[in-house]
Amino acid sequence: MDVICAGKRVIIIGAGAQANVISGVLSRAEDVGEIVLTDIDLSRARGIAETNTSPKIKAEAIDAANVEEMVERIKGGNFNLVINATIPMFVREVMQAAYRAKVDYLDMAANEIYPKPGIPTEQFEYAKEWEEAGLKCFTGAGGDPGLSNIMAKDAMADLDEADSIMIKDYGEVDCDEPVALWSMRTYLEDQYLPATIWEDGKPKEVAPFTGEEDYLLPEPFNKKGKFYYHDHEEGVTIPLYCGKPVKYCDFKIGEPGIDMWRFIVEGLGCYLPG
Numbered sequence: 001m002d003v004i005c006a007g008k009r010v011i012i013i014g015a016g017a018q019a020n021v022i023s024g025v026l027s028r029a030e031d032v033g034e035i036v037l038t039d040i041d042l043s044r045a046r047g048i049a050e051t052n053t054s055p056k057i058k059a060e061a062i063d064a065a066n067v068e069e070m071v072e073r074i075k076g077g078n079f080n081l082v083i084n085a086t087i088p089m090f091v092r093e094v095m096q097a098a099y100r101a102k103v104d105y106l107d108m109a110a111n112e113i114y115p116k117p118g119i120p121t122e123q124f125e126y127a128k129e130w131e132e133a134g135l136k137c138f139t140g141a142g143g144d145p146g147l148s149n150i151m152a153k154d155a156m157a158d159l160d161e162a163d164s165i166m167i168k169d170y171g172e173v174d175c176d177e178p179v180a181l182w183s184m185r186t187y188l189e190d191q192y193l194p195a196t197i198w199e200d201g202k203p204k205e206v207a208p209f210t211g212e213e214d215y216l217l218p219e220p221f222n223k224k225g226k227f228y229y230h231d232h233e234e235g236v237t238i239p240l241y242c243g244k245p246v247k248y249c250d251f252k253i254g255e256p257g258i259d260m261w262r263f264i265v266e267g268l269g270c271y272l273p274g
Helices: 017-027 042-052 067-076 087-100 122-133 147-155 186-191 234-241 258-267
Strands: 010-012 033-038 057-061 081-084 105-107 115-116 119-121 165-170 195-199 200-207 213-217 221-230 248-254
Touching: 010 017, 010 067, 010 258, 017 033, 017 042, 017 200, 042 057, 042 122, 067 087, 067 147, 081 087, 087 122, 087 221, 115 234, 119 122, 119 234, 147 165, 165 213, 165 221, 165 234, 186 258, 195 234, 221 258, 234 248
Parallel strands: 010 033, 010 081, 033 057, 081 105, 165 248
Antiparallel strands: 115 119, 195 200, 195 248, 213 221, 221 248
């Protein structure tokens, strides 16, 4: 049986790099009393708890694919918030568990872009039932999507409409081996899936590694970087929710080794170019 501690109680599903940052930030919040950090691999959760060294963080094993297990744990924990920090393929399972346990929910990304007409991501399919239950769902609450959406909406505040909104995601790492800037599995999936852009008032799928563009990057890079269309939420979430008409919107990703990833994806036969 859980001991009720002072302050809010948060359960984080998934103990990866995002959970490391999230648990560290929340552990310093005065109104958060306990953080239960979970993963199917208990050693990963324990490693993050030990790294952050906060007595507020408790590590447990949980399977994000097992809805019943998550419902039981969330219901029994008197939690105020469920944070989904798993890879996006588990969005529906963790959302379902949070809904059944009647606890507010937060995630950083989606797995399905425009699954139905007018629905930007799978989370929005549940909007009505969550609203009727009086629950809050804060989805896409990361750097991108998330901060990128807020920046776009702020930029539109003084405009009547936009001809185009184009997001560029670029990063560099110093390593002798291929390094994904987030989950390797998710990064590879995003690379081989078709991207969704917004064109003439509607979504449009484009093939991966198309839309090649050399873009002059500002400081601290101060050089040209190569970019390609990338499977990401902003291509539909920004035009649908920025509050003003947008004729065109896309999301492109780049890095010094972007063509290495193209070689890997094409070599694996994940898609047929063109």
